[in-house]
Amino acid sequence: MIPIEHVIKVNHLSKTFGETQAVKNLSFTVEKGEIFGIIGPNGAGKTTTLEILEGIQKASGGEVEVLGLHPVKQLRELNNRIGVQFQATSIQKKMKVKEAMDLFASFYKGKTQKNELIEMLGLQEKLDVRFEDLSGGWKQRVTLALATLHQPELLFLDEPSMGLDPHARRELWAMIRTLRDKGSTIVVTTHYMEEAEKLCDRVAMIYSGELKALNTPNELLDDVSTHYVRFESEEVSYDSLLSLGDVIKVEKEEHEFKVFSENLQQTAYQIFKYCDEEGMELRNFKFERGSLDDLFVQYLKKEKTG
Amino acid sequence: MSTVMKLAHLETKMFFRDRLSVFWTFLFPVAMIWLFGSMFSGSITGPFSFAELFIPSWIGVNIVTTSFFTLGTVLAGYRETGVLRRYQSTPLQPWKILAAHTVQGTVIFFISAVLLMVFGMMMYDLELPLYIGSTLLALVISILAFFPFALFVTSLAKNTQAAAAISSLFLNLMLFLSGATFPLELMPTVLQYVSKVLPLYYVIQLLRGTWNEAPITEYGFEVGILIGISAVSIFLASRFFRWDDR
CATH class of the missing domain: 3.30.70 (Alpha-Beta Plaits)
Incomplete structure (x- = not known):
């Protein structure tokens, strides 16, 4: 049997902002090659958890290990190996798609999969379009491409399908699956339950900063008394x-x-x-x-x- | 091409895609000189002509507008819309972002300075600076003082509007109290002292001086003050660099 490789280990993680406890005693692991979903309502602590894993925020308590690294102390090495699609961020409005791809590719040492991504995400026809002139769905594709240029071992997607129509959402899921098949482990937050059900291999359900359930969508659903x-x-x-x-x-x-x-x-x-x-x-x-x-x-x- | 130069190149390109900022940066100063020229050019007494006094000053003012508006307010906007956050989880380091914007600002500033100078030569018989090497050096020192200063000050703003308000405040204060537009000699003594607290005062002294009178070696005090501002601002701007507006 091949031993399970843990890409992320979270042990008794907590995070407080002043009086509020955003994350409480959270423990879970993410295995290599899976699409791991973090679901919960807005304000449940999903983004905070993600930002601690990305090294953007410091944990108040507990231990976190990402790709064998300490996210805050070894941030530079981590940033070379992870890709992040933030919630509701933009690139420069007047930057063209191909300029953004070139710029972000220059951040990483070694070859990037720029051309493969352009093909896979169908960006060819939009290369000369400015970011401000793209529709929501295309903007998501571009930021997804920017996050995955360097073939990250671990990809964080924060609410990737927010504001997308059902068709664009399904296309996005297909792209995320392809990225996984190419070797990335993917952690995705969402408050669309359908997304968690159809896309994720395992799902952690977070509410009020606490882990309420963690399992495959199928097994979680077997627990539901509402058949x-x-x-x-x-x-x-x-x-x-x-x-x-x-x-x-x-x-x-x-x-x-x-x-x-x-x-x-x-x-x-x-x-x-x-x-x-x-x-x-x-x-x-x-x-x-x-x-x-x-x-x-x-x-x-x-x-x-x- | 290094990341810094690539980013600087892209930012410069994007600057020219925004017609409004092109107007304010390049044409507005020329229009102001023309306006002041039509008011004062015949009535200036003393050893220097209108152009010899006003064009170096407005080149100095352009350093302020570039640093506060082309750099500071734009970066505050990037902070607000998440552009900087997008960089945060990449290997790009903050100093490279600041350096790229400094290079971009320098290019844009030099274009605006050349435009003003050529306009002055055509309309008001302005001549090239007497000590051209000194003037160039003075410009570089002024840029190194003002760019990080503005980047730091605007990074304290909560959002783009606040950054624009801070920028306008600084610009107007310096515009009227540093001797750029109105002769300091005509102002009350108190205001003359106030003007010496404003960094633009030293920039203008340095530019007017090297343009018309003496090499930069004669202006040790002004150079010292500006280098001091530069060192403190570079430290503050990089120490307190923020990726987002939280």
Whole structure:
């Protein structure tokens, strides 16, 4: 068995700003070659955690090791080996794409993958365009290219798909996967649960600076108690569904029903049997799984009720 | 090409892409000289002509505008919009950013100085500086004093607007109290003392002097003051360099 190589080790990390504790006793590791997601609502401590890993902010307590380096003490070496796409940053408005690529390439010793990136990200047609004239999606591509010019071993992406339309977001995911396949480990923060679900190999869920869950999206979702069946029918009554065994709750909107149950297979059988006996019609019957969104809401509820 | 020169080259190019800053940097001083010329050029008494007094002074003023607006306010804007933050996780060191902007500012300043000089020669019979090597040296010393000074002062601003406000304050103060626009002799004694606290006063003394009267070796005091400002400002600007506006 190949031993697991840890690219990032975080041990009991904490960070305080005056009175506020932004990060509390956070511990996790990131393995080489994975896409590691940090999710949580705005203000959960995601960006602070990322900036500590990047050596931009100092930790108040605990230990952090990135690529075997101390982020603050060995910052220069770290900066040669990591790439960072910051949240909501810009390059000079009047700088053209190709000028930015040339400039950033000159920061690194050795050959960069400038031409490969131009091709991979489809930047050819935009090389002579000024940054201020690019749309949001193209700006993200350019800053992603600038962060990955030197083929970093570790790539940090802070809310990379913020403000992108669904199509551009999917394209971005494909690019991130390609970068991973080319050998980078990727740490991405997001508050889009769908992004975490579809893109990440493992997900750390952070809320109020604390780690609430850490697992693969699939296994996290298996914990969700919100699995349900969904169907449409004009004839079925709400009460008759609620009286079926194992059913926890029923949601009805127009003709669409969501039936939550402890035992989905059994409940589905009961619904079909009932409708068959009564001669009722069912349409678009589906087994649905809760999303990370649901899981998140679930955690927050637990938090509030204690 | 080294990173510093590459960045300086790009910043210079981008400066020329912004028409408004081209106007303020190059044409505004020429227009001011023309305006002052039409008011005073016939009425100046004493050993020196209007152009011999005003053009070296306005070249000095241009050092101030370049350092506060072309450098300081622009970098404050970069701080606010995250341009500098983008550099932060690259191997680019802060001193290289400051050096690149200093090179860019120097190029832009020299273009504006040549424009003013040529304008003076064509309109007001200005002649080349009497001690041209001394004048050039004086310019270099003035740049080394003012650029880091402005970079440091504007880096204290919270955002671009604040940086622009600080810059305007410094510019106006020096414009009127350093002898660049109004003869100090006409001012109350108190203001004459105030003017000696302003760094531009020494720049103007040095430029007017080497242009019209004596080599730089005669101006040890002024040179000393400017080198002092330079050393302190370079230290402060690099020590307190900030990547963002937090």
